[in-house]
Amino acid sequence: MGIIAWIVLGLIAGAIAKAIMPGRDPGGILVTMLIGIVGAFLGGFIGNAITGSGLNGFSLWSILLAVVGSLILLWIYRLATRRSARTM
Numbered sequence: 001m002g003i004i005a006w007i008v009l010g011l012i013a014g015a016i017a018k019a020i021m022p023g024r025d026p027g028g029i030l031v032t033m034l035i036g037i038v039g040a041f042l043g044g045f046i047g048n049a050i051t052g053s054g055l056n057g058f059s060l061w062s063i064l065l066a067v068v069g070s071l072i073l074l075w076i077y078r079l080a081t082r083r084s085a086r087t088m
Contacts, residue, residue: 009058010037023078
C-alpha cells in the first residue's frame with residue numbers, strides 16, 4: 001500500500017476512533033490525525049501478527065484494523081496526558 005493510501009486510511013481511522021471515543025484531547029485535530037496515521041500502522045502490525053494479513057488497500061478489514069490501532073493509541077494518549085496534567 002502506498003504512503004498516501006496509508007495517510008488517507010489513517011485520517012479516516014482517526015476520525016472514526018474520535019467518534020467512537022469522544023472527549024477533549026489536548027492537541028485537537030492534528031493530534032487526532034497523527035494518532036489515526038500511527039494507529040493504521042499499529043493495526044496493520046497487529047493484524048499481520050494475528051492472522052498473517054495486515055492492511056490490504058481500502059477493505060473493511062483494513063479499516064477495522066486501523067480503527068482498532070487508533071483506539072488503542074487514543075486510549076494510551078489520554079492516559080498519558082491525564083497523568084501529566086494531574087502532576088502539574
